[in-house]
Amino acid sequence: MAIPIPSRPSGYKLGQADAPITVEMFFDLECPFSKRGWNNVMKVANAYSQDQIRWVFQLMTLGNHRQSWDATKAAIAIAEDNTEKFIDVTTRIFAQQAEFANEAWKEKTQTEFHQWLADNIDTSTDKADFLERLNSKDVYAAARIPARFATIRGVWSTPTFFINGAEAADLSSGSSLEAWQAVIDPLLSN
Numbered sequence: 001m002a003i004p005i006p007s008r009p010s011g012y013k014l015g016q017a018d019a020p021i022t023v024e025m026f027f028d029l030e031c032p033f034s035k036r037g038w039n040n041v042m043k044v045a046n047a048y049s050q051d052q053i054r055w056v057f058q059l060m061t062l063g064n065h066r067q068s069w070d071a072t073k074a075a076i077a078i079a080e081d082n083t084e085k086f087i088d089v090t091t092r093i094f095a096q097q098a099e100f101a102n103e104a105w106k107e108k109t110q111t112e113f114h115q116w117l118a119d120n121i122d123t124s125t126d127k128a129d130f131l132e133r134l135n136s137k138d139v140y141a142a143a144r145i146p147a148r149f150a151t152i153r154g155v156w157s158t159p160t161f162f163i164n165g166a167e168a169a170d171l172s173s174g175s176s177l178e179a180w181q182a183v184i185d186p187l188l189s190n
Contacts, residue, residue, distance in 0.1 A: 030065035
């Protein structure tokens with residue numbers, strides 16, 4: 001089944017469209033390696049200007065993470081098309097990941113997780129509206145696009161990074177700012 005043509009390109013973008021470097025990060029909100037990678041990527045993003053690097057954040061749900069799909073939908077429902085909101089909600093989700101990861105949630109239901117997301121992740125005062133958006137067809141459709149895009153790109157684990165369209169196999173969740181700089185700085189000097 002083909003990916004439906006989205007109303008906008010997949011992912012949340014931070015930085016100028018004409019930046020010489022584009023870094024794509026595919027990640028899963030329940031993956032501990034993605035959490036570590038997210039924290040490191042935020043340090044890298046703060047070390048460079050938005051006219052140097054354009055970041056594209058792509059959500060991906062791994063099959064062995066039961067709550068990831070609903071966490072992904074929550075991030076999309078809260079952020080909508082706003083990258084700053086997306087970064088904020090993603091950071092909040094990762095900060096509380098231990099509370100909903102597989103083992104912590106194995107005896108609980110999806111309905112309980114939805115309520116947990118409303119109580120702990122959504123910052124609005126209208127929790128019923130959040131739960132309605134979380135379960136809407138629009139959010140469901142929006143969450144499917146980056147997941148299918150990841151499959152087409154050959155992404156099978158998270159986090160996975162691409163720089164200017166090429167997989168950055170030497171960068172991982174544990175890569176330090178210095179390791180990122182060793183890859184990025186030579187590209188910026190060309």
